[in-house]
Amino acid sequence: MLIVPEREIADLMTREAAFDAVEKVFAAMAARDAYNFPVVREAIGHEDALYGFKGGFDQAGLTLGLKAGGYWPNNLEKRDLINHQSTVFLFDPDTGKAKAMVGGNLLTALRTAAASSVSIKHLARDDAKVIGMIGAGHQATFQLRAALEQRQFEKVIGWNYHPEMLPNIEKVATEAGLPFEAVKLDGMKEADVIISITSAFAPSLMADHVAPGTHIACMGTDTKGKQEVESALLAKASVFTDEVAQSISIGEAQHAVAEGLIKESDVGEIGAVINGTNPGRTSADQITLFDGTGVGLQDLAVAAAVVDLAVEKGIAIEVDF
Numbered sequence: 001m002l003i004v005p006e007r008e009i010a011d012l013m014t015r016e017a018a019f020d021a022v023e024k025v026f027a028a029m030a031a032r033d034a035y036n037f038p039v040v041r042e043a044i045g046h047e048d049a050l051y052g053f054k055g056g057f058d059q060a061g062l063t064l065g066l067k068a069g070g071y072w073p074n075n076l077e078k079r080d081l082i083n084h085q086s087t088v089f090l091f092d093p094d095t096g097k098a099k100a101m102v103g104g105n106l107l108t109a110l111r112t113a114a115a116s117s118v119s120i121k122h123l124a125r126d127d128a129k130v131i132g133m134i135g136a137g138h139q140a141t142f143q144l145r146a147a148l149e150q151r152q153f154e155k156v157i158g159w160n161y162h163p164e165m166l167p168n169i170e171k172v173a174t175e176a177g178l179p180f181e182a183v184k185l186d187g188m189k190e191a192d193v194i195i196s197i198t199s200a201f202a203p204s205l206m207a208d209h210v211a212p213g214t215h216i217a218c219m220g221t222d223t224k225g226k227q228e229v230e231s232a233l234l235a236k237a238s239v240f241t242d243e244v245a246q247s248i249s250i251g252e253a254q255h256a257v258a259e260g261l262i263k264e265s266d267v268g269e270i271g272a273v274i275n276g277t278n279p280g281r282t283s284a285d286q287i288t289l290f291d292g293t294g295v296g297l298q299d300l301a302v303a304a305a306v307v308d309l310a311v312e313k314g315i316a317i318e319v320d321f
């Protein structure tokens, strides 16, 4: 069995490799070559931790496994460790033998950023110039860095519930040589692409804050009850997702579906757009919205890619198991 420790991931994994792995696995999901197993998430009654498993099997990429981990709210304060902790385990689909154990913390941010980037590549207008960020926490910086590679953006605008966090995304814009402007929510009308990545339980972005032709990637809502954008926006938009079952139950679409504004059949798969079986954007003034809920197969895909890179560079630790 191979081990790729968390400390090695930053030097091994590239945004390009994460993007390719996630784009391929979304395509395989839509072609029914890959599927996710039901998610387990439990409050374990110890350290206030939430722990669970996300797994799946990709028959096209021959990737089988799971990500185990969760959220330990006291880690930082008590132990100087980050609160989100996860590890990916890969198994040989021919034999069931354990194949690899890979640190999953940084990979989670990279695969989540890759998902919104894949949606921008396939759904945003080619002439998109202004990108708007809603959210300025840990994930937001990864999101923005990856998104900037998808179009010739000329400006970054941002809004955050906690404005004192905005310098986090301003720094990424500055590093990319782009001007940054903090705006009010209705200032998002200037954006051609909007990424929202917050932990909110009530909508910030309203339907009338969004101009025709915009692509929005909603990346923060991954649990029942969370919400980042007004349900009416989903009714106005063409909605796509990584996995329809998650989108309508724990994703942004849960609210619009519950309110009867859209139906399950209105939510398309991003993988079908990648495969060319769904046309995706069909006009310049259409609003497209990607509901990125986060699936286990994304984790397995980036972990498999990082194992290959680690083997190539002689960094993977081999243990007899």
Ligand code: NAD
Binding pocket: 108, 112, 134, 135, 136, 137, 138, 139, 140, 160, 161, 162, 165, 197, 198, 199, 200, 201, 202, 204, 219, 220, 221, 222, 292, 293, 294, 295
């Ligand atoms: P973080 O704690 O670092 O940042 C949280 C962000 O949410 C900040 O910008 C904060 O200002 C904002 N926020 C907090 N309360 C708010 C409110 N009431 N209204 C509006 N904004 C509010 O968290 P993070 O690690 O950046 O994660 C952000 C979200 O992304 C979380 O909900 C997390 O579960 C989700 N996430 C999703 C995926 C996926 O695959 N879709 C993957 C990882 C994380």
